[in-house]
Amino acid sequence: MKRELNADNLAPQGAAGQKEKVSNNELKALGINDVEILVNFSRVANGLLKHNVMSKPEILANMEALIDDPMPYALKKGGKFKNLAEDVIALRKDGKFVKQERSNFKLKEEIADFPVWGLEHIEVGALAQMRTAIQLPITVAGALMPDAHQGYGLPIGGVLATTANTIIPFAVGVDIACRMCLSIFDLPAETIDTETDKLKNMLENHTYFGMGCTTKSHFDSSLFDSKTWNETKVIRTLKDKAYAQLGTSGTGNHFVEWGELTIADHVLDGIPAGRYLALLSHSGSRGFGGSVADHYSKIAMTKTKLPAEAKHLAWLDLDKDEGQEYWIAMNLAGEYASANHHEIHNKIARALNHKPLMMIENHHNFAWKEQLANGTEVMVHRKGATPAGKGVLGIIPGSMSTPGFVVRGRGDESSINSASHGAGRLMSRSAAFKTLDKAAIAANLVDKRITLMGSDMDEAPMAYKDIHAVMTAQENLVEVLAKFEPRIVRMADAREKPED
Incomplete structure (x- = not known):
């Protein structure tokens, strides 16, 4: 008897005998609403999960990054997400699947003061990044050192104190x-x-x-x-x-x-x-x-x-x-x-x-x-x-x-x-x-x-x-x-x- 393939029967068995899967709701949370695109993402995600290629958080993280910027994934020969990335690029050329900005956390409206050493030596971009970091809801204090310059997220030369139970990998x-x-x-x-x-x-x-x-x-x-x-x-x-x-x-x-x-x-x-x-x-x-x-x-x-x-x-x-x-x-x-x-x-x-x-x-x-x-x-x-x-x-x-x-x-x-x-x-x-x-x-x-x-x-x-x-x-x-x-x-x- 021929078995139809779908997202449900692609999902692997979990530890308790339940099928672990990447749900449609989790994919929709990444900004995917088109049914055809959703099916493609679900097929890839649950295929990787079934064969234990990646963990569920890693799959979702890669798909998040792909939706944000598909080009690196499209250029990677033999990459697990290459075809999806090419599809996203093609759709965006036609004005489709435009990424919607999502925000679960809002930045503080008021920008707290933070000390800066050697202000005359620091580029505007680094100051702007530090201002954004100071606005995080988890930020307690911050400071900028005189060698500061732009980086990813927190500027190089940035010091950021956050609440004790939080940690920022890019910081x-x-x-x-x-x-x-x-x-x-x-x-x-x-x-x-x-x-x-x-x-x-x-x-x-x-x-x-x-x-x-x-x-x-x-x-x-x-x-x-x-x-x-x-x-x-x-x-x-x-x-x-x-x-x-x-x-x-x-x-x-x-x-x-x-x-x-x-x-x-x-x-x-x-x-x-x-x-x-x-x-x-x-x-x-x-x-x-x-x-x-x-x-x-x-x-x-x-x-x-x-x-x-x-x-x-x-x-x-x-x-x-x-x-x-x-x-x-x-x-x-x-x-x-x-x-x-x-x-x-x-x-x-x-x-x-x-x-x-x-x-x-x-x-x-x-x-x-x-x-x-x-x-x-x-x-x-x-x-x-x-x-x-x-x-x-x-x-x-x-x-x-x-x-x-x-x-x-x-x-x-x-x-x-x-x-x-x-x-x-x-x-x-x-x-x-x-x-x-x-x-x-x-x-x-x-x-x-x-x-x-x-x-x-x-x-x-x-x-x-x-x-x-x-x-x-x-x-x-x-x-x-x-x-x-x-x-x-x-x-x-x-x-x-x-x-x-």
């Missing part, structure tokens, strides 16, 4: 737990000039850059013994990728570099004043963190409907499964990013045959459960911002030819205990390629005695703000303890797609 950032790490060695800074080739070879042999790059050997992979890698399906599916990429650095503004560290007296415990050889790295949680961010940001935008200008600020509720899953994955990404840096630093320290005198590190794409000065419990999102609580050590880098700084937080309450995460971009990558002069960049590197391995014009020093102006703008947020001057810089090869 954490795509590169979850992107961080800095500095190793200080008991060797004179002049080692860079006397042992240049040796130090270059260490970077060549023990650092790995590129979007899909992996390593073949590990110094310490004990993090992967943690039971947390089995906590959720998403984490389990990404464990092998994370293991393969342990000790790699990615692309964009990520780097590993040797430099000269000048330390004043009595500022870092046990280290006398002087000029030391130091190793500085900047990278995050690699493909693991990127995949976690992509997965849960889509779910957040499905669960939390906001006006168009705020859609990337969609949040997850920590009282619900998806919020708890993201929280677990984000914190694991933090541990993984730290292990990533330690892997690089330990391998290089072993090659150098010197243990570091001190290692300093900090996240700058993360969310923390904290209390405001009045005792209010909040979730503090720092997207491209450095924790600067009273006495907290951190690192604020400049560019490949300008200084970075070891800092100690002053615990400024109005900044929500935060500071900038670097100089911040002055121009977009495309603008850098269009406007900067290769000869001028090369001359700058020669003048600053920089040996550059990799990189391209979009990471040129001129593409960044003046780090000295940025540091001046936040003197009340951090105390400068030491200055790091880059000398041998390793980055991803030219034209690698940026991940930062």
